[in-house]
Amino acid sequence: NAGVIQTPRHKVTGKGQEATLWCEPISGHSAVFWYRQTIVQGLEFLTYFRNQAPIDDSGMPKERFSAQMPNQSHSTLKIQSTQPQDSAVYLCASSPRTGQDTQYFGPGTRLLVL
Amino acid sequence: GDSVTQTEGLVTLTEGLPVMLNCTYQTIYSNPFLFWYVQHLNESPRLLLKSFTDNKRTEHQGFHATLHKSSSSFHLQKSSAQLSDSALYYCALSDYVVGYNQGKLIFGQGTKLSIKP
Numbered sequence: 001n002a003g004v005i006q007t008p009r010h011k012v013t014g015k016g017q018e019a020t021l022w023c024e025p026i027s028g029h030s031a032v033f034w035y036r037q038t039i040v041q042g043l044e045f046l047t048y049f050r051n052q053a054p055i056d057d058s059g060m061p062k063e064r065f066s067a068q069m070p071n072q073s074h075s076t077l078k079i080q081s082t083q084p085q086d087s088a089v090y091l092c093a094s095s096p097r098t099g100q101d102t103q104y105f106g107p108g109t110r111l112l113v114l
Numbered sequence: 115g116d117s118v119t120q121t122e123g124l125v126t127l128t129e130g131l132p133v134m135l136n137c138t139y140q141t142i143y144s145n146p147f148l149f150w151y152v153q154h155l156n157e158s159p160r161l162l163l164k165s166f167t168d169n170k171r172t173e174h175q176g177f178h179a180t181l182h183k184s185s186s187s188f189h190l191q192k193s194s195a196q197l198s199d200s201a202l203y204y205c206a207l208s209d210y211v212v213g214y215n216q217g218k219l220i221f222g223q224g225t226k227l228s229i230k231p
Binding site for chain 1: 149157158159160161164204206217218219220221222223224
């Protein structure tokens with residue numbers, strides 16, 4: 001079975017440009033999570049969806065970050081006007097129905113903002 | 115709010131010696147869900163252990179941990195370190211509440227474990 005798929009694996013943008021990151025969760029999983037990983041901050045929660053509905057976006061920087069899940073097979077994380085401090089590995093994870101379940105992480109998208 | 119604190123930074127051990135990585139947590143919920151994730155170089159995090167039951171030891175791949183609600187701890191242990199155990203280890207707390215939400219993970223700052231021959 002395919003795991004969580006994330007594209008692109010690497011992205012380089014110039015300061016002020018837009019970046020869109022894609023995630024395809026494991027088929028049948030109802031929850032999709034986005035995390036960000038940096039050396040300084042470690043793993044930080046950004047946002048999550050359950051059955052495509054946004055549930056918690058408390059970790060999202062408010063002004064430039066947005067996430068959507070238009071259908072059960074993919075989610076997007078969009079960063080407008082990227083800044084150097086947005087450089088990080090963005091990880092998508094999915095899990096089955098309950099909160100006790102394991103979250104399965106994708107390979108991540110490494111974003112570098114120059 | 116919820117938080118997780120781990121053994122800080124880098125832990126370097128000689129192969130064959132025991133491993134113990136500390137994890138303590140803070141939460142207002144009486145039934146916390148705790149996880150250990152391991153991340154090897156150039157890979158994504160994957161689950162190593164999880165526990166929801168107080169004072170019950172859980173084991174996987176030679177590692178074990180016991181959730182102690184009395185001390186808010188979930189320390190990771192292994193009796194004999196192997197070179198392949200070198201990785202980044204994250205302790206995480208889920209904010210899952212039955213019937214309420216799916217449970218995002220609140221991670222500790224991570225502990226890098228380096229095993230030397």
